[in-house]
Amino acid sequence: MKFSDLGLNQQLVTATEKANYQTPYPIQIEAIPAILGTQDILGIAPTGSGKTASYILPILQILQGKKENSSRNIPVLILVPTRELASQVAQVADNFSRFLNRRVKTVAVFGGVSINPQMRKLNGTDILIATPGRLLDLLSKNSLQLSQVEILVLDEMDKVLNMGFREEVNQILSEIPKKRQNILFSATMDETLEKMISSLLKDPKKITVKAAEMDVDLIDQYAYRVEAEKKGPLLRHILQSGDWKQILVFTSSIRTANNVANKLVKNGIDAVAFHGDKSQGARTEALAKFKSGKTRVLVATDLAGRGIDIQFLPLVINYELPRSPKDYVHRIGRTGRAGATGEAISLITEEDLHHFKIIQKKMKKHVQLRSTDDMDF
Known part of the structure; x- marks a missing residue:
């Protein structure tokens, strides 16, 4: 199986080759075609399974068919638990978008740094990667709008909830359109997350990747x-x-x-x-x-x-x-x-x-x- 077999365009296939992605991981084989088909995704997958590329690649392709964003209304929102993951996802998106015909602007926002530079970057953002607290800070300052979100990604959702961001996530969900594509990844599953999934995802494609056994x-x-x-x-x-x-x-x-x-x-x-x-x-x-x-x-x-x-x-x-x-x-x-x-x-x-x-x-x-x-x- 090659990335070219998953429905990705030639520019993204070239990007995977330049990034030394030889063959797709199992989660990418399942997730990429499903996301391109606008299906909701429920992925139970550990860190290191290749999940970031499994959603970034198809999202980049979907954006190729849309006009460049010239406003502060965000079409793709990715929620993550930590600053490090936000930066990591943004870097993956930037690396894969280098060869695309249509420019894709990716911005990562998180706490622990000044909010003003992040506010200035938001205009024209296609993909916003955010920690929940900083996103709510930006919303309270009217620095962006979420009324046109088409794709929502909840990455490492178990960590988001374990860090006490449940109320923040619920508040964010109330700000975005009900009609959207939802992509949720978590390393573990518990009762709290199951309840959220039942109300959030519509007939999702379920993908499970077991953690590699450590010797x-x-x-x-x-x-x-x-x-x-x-x-x-x-x-x-x-x-x-x-x-x-x-x-x-x-x-x-x-x-x-x-x-x-x-x-x-x-x-x-x-x-x-x-x-x-x-x-x-x-x-x-x-x-x-x-x-x-x-x-x-x-x-x-x-x-x-x-x-x-x-x-x-x-x-x-x-x-x-x-x-x-x-x-x-x-x-x-x-x-x-x-x-x-x-x-x-x-x-x-x-x-x-x-x-x-x-x-x-x-x-x-x-x-x-x-x-x-x-x-x-």
Whole structure:
């Protein structure tokens, strides 16, 4: 199967070739023709399944048959949970639209940065990618209109709801026409989302893509038993004892992430915190420096950490355990990718022991618990 077999025009096929998209992913094979046929879509698909291209490509083609937008009335609205995803989707759209005959203007708007530059960009926008809160801010300032939305995309809807944006989404839905094409993607399904889907989607094409199984055997896991007040010194000892070029440290709170990063810097270890309270510019810069190797240690919370995708990350450290075994697997899965080996270290206090046993049971893998009694730190 080729992209040319999915009903895409030659300009978009060329764009996929230039982007080194060799063959379409399963979700793209199913979604692209259905979206071109104006069908509603319900996709249950994890990150990395190719879902962004599965809706961006057909939307770009649909827009080719329409006049260029010269107003602030948005024809295509894409709602996303985070700043990072908004920027990522916008980049995909820009890359694929380079060879099109009809210009397509894509704008991403999100909080954490000044609203004024975003307001100035909105005129003539064809595709608006927005986080719910910032979109409502723009609506309250009459910076755009949603009365002519023809296509609505709800991407990573489970995260949108988990982040507490349900009321914002309902308010946005009340502002857009009832007659429209709806495209909804979510990694998981629960009762709240099912109720929304039943009222939102009309006879949708259902697409399910299972998450790729992570081979935990490729990850060398071990843990250190440590008193809570000695976690910081132990972390510094670990970082100074190895030659890892990139280390991702997970904490459970923004406050802890800041404290850990600051202590590391004071002790001569190049580190930066990465979390939702940072401005978009600070987060983008921190992630870029970490990916390029200019910053050795990134101290992140779980939510911010979802935007981190590094193929050969050698070490992940759980400074604090996550709430669920699933989040633990998601954390350590940042290493050991693409067949490469990796390491995952957890710092375990007396209070963590029971929870850590549950994580191991759910993961179906024993993790060696090492003593720190003979360690000099």
